[in-house]
Amino acid sequence: MHTALTELTGVRHPLVQSGMGWVAGPRLVSATADAGALGILASATMTPGELRRAVREVASRTDQPFGVNLRADAGDARERVRIIIEEGVRVASFALAPSRALIAELKDAGVVVIPSVGARRHAEKVAAWGADAVIVQGGEGGGHTGEVATTVLLPQVVDAVDIPVIAAGGFFDGRGLVAALAYGAAGIAMGTRFLLTSDSTVPDAVKARYLAATVKDVTVTRAVDGLPHRMLRTELVTLLEGAGRARALAHALRRASGFRKISGLSWARLVREGLAAKHGKDLTWSQTLLAANTPMLLRASMVEGRTDLGVMASGQVAGVIEDLPSCAELITRVMAEASSTLSALPRPASGGAGGVWSGAG
Template sequence: MTPRPEPADPPHSPLRTALTSLVGVRHPLVQTGMGWVAGPRLVSATAEAGALGILASATMTLPQLRDAVREVKSRTAAPFGVNLRADAGDAADRVRLLIDEGVRVASFALAPSRELIGQLKDAGVVVIPSVGAVRHAQKVAEWGADAVLVQGGEGGGHTGQIATSVLLPQVVDAMRGASIPVVGAGGFHDGRGLAAALCYGAAGAAMGTRFLLTRESTVPEAVKARYLAAQVSDITVTTKVDGLPHRMLRSEMVAALESAGRVAALLRALRHAAAFKTYSGMSWAAMLRDGRALRHGKDLSLGRVLLAANTPMLLKAAMVDGRTDAGVMAAGQVAGVIDDLPSVAELVERTVRQAAALLRELGARVSDPPPAA
């Protein structure tokens, strides 16, 4: 297949970076692929606003993903992306779907294989894996990734321990030799953060929780209210969901998971496993295989393996069903400082405008050094 030509920057972009040139969006902002949140409505609104919207596919069957991609394409002609699980049993089929449907960007929560990267690049799809360490960025760069998204510990969901302010410049420095753009994530929610990311040397900033708290987000209003009411101290990191560090809002379910004994945890995991089996149509064998893949080499109990495969149901309970008592709510630390629900267009416009104004102001403060005597 002949690769599609690289898009050029659209006119009137106040902030042009290597990311906008690579992807063909107006603004160096990315809406991350949040499960149950980043659906066609939010992604298409983000694309129309000039940023890069990423469709979350991990909670979709293959036919559902095809329908979602086509719905986004029916709503906008702007570029968008799809987030994939590289360790999914049908990853190759999903890659083929993206290629066939002409999706511009493939993002990955885990490092994709060299073969998957090559297949996507041969078809002209931009590959942007997410990483949480310098060595992971170096690995995917060697394998041919077009850019990397690096998330610091402030980010929601599965997260690491290194703050964005430390990790991001490290990855930027490491990627200079590879000459690929770096996108910063974790702790960004406004133009100050975007300007900071650019000053660190990144080509853009990615935001999850901030896009979750917009009018186009399909998260139930009661759940959005729970986020808006949260203080920074109401956001915690727990390993009791699937054995890995998860940043989320404190909730009844988090408290129950943290206080449950092994038998109760196993019974809860089995209930969620049965619910996800019904929803997804997966076999028990496939669910256990995915659960083992999600362990990332950790020695987890059977209960944790089942929860790793079925954490999506805990998220769905809150993000789709509105059950804050029965679900979990992934949240970046910025949830504690967000207090409004703008439209996506308003959010993108004000973020870019503020960042551009700050960068102009900083530039005006810098004067050339006096000539040497």
């Protein structure tokens, strides 16, 4: 299946594995790439040195194209861009809109730039700045998310820009790929579906928690960092939602203290990180501290397996996923489902009134 996405990135299938912090490491990314989709390495939780080593590890595992996800607001974003260029990475994706200068620097070096957006105006802005494509995530997606459903947001963005649009939020199978293509997308991006594969390094106990979840177990809360955050409802989420300000602050201070020991950040640096994460939002001090160490809350679950203490970002699709295929099995299945779905669609009747549809043919 050839689309504008496969032509732009050089992958065989119009599928993207999202750059999930602590999840999208070299093993998952290389398995995705080998299977013909676009694997995205998550770099926000890595130091620049760790990023370079991770990129080289992916390159040693596969000769297929892959990408790296960056935070455009990171203080060392330009250093990370240089690493991507120097290491010959094919695609740079961004969790926040990159500056015009960063886009230009990457494109001048032949790197494909694909920012993620959650609103039409953001897509229009990065398209005007030279982005090669955009990933548009609807409210069904995991992590920080918006309120507009994919089925409403996607056609808005497709109609607003003239670059390839990749749909994200609510996708897990071949039927979803066909639906996205029908809306005008060039492919789909999936996060939770790739998290729940045998190639994912997420601990088995955490995967079991995801598999056991129903659609109603996936919630959107502001209790963690003051921003809408879609995740599984866990003991931590319930605790924070029910805590008063004093109790929430005490809990955040304990979390921040643990984060400092691992990261080596000073209290002053931690507070600055939290204030930067506010993005002008009216957050309490507990939310500010939690915003600064949200990566460690994710690490507690995704690396250490502490489902009782960590954050488990999740798309709503967790409630309908029931197995742990390999990336190769998943991608083969999705593409086969897409082919059979397309074949089963009714065809326009020959002759007669326009717009009349016949049965499957």
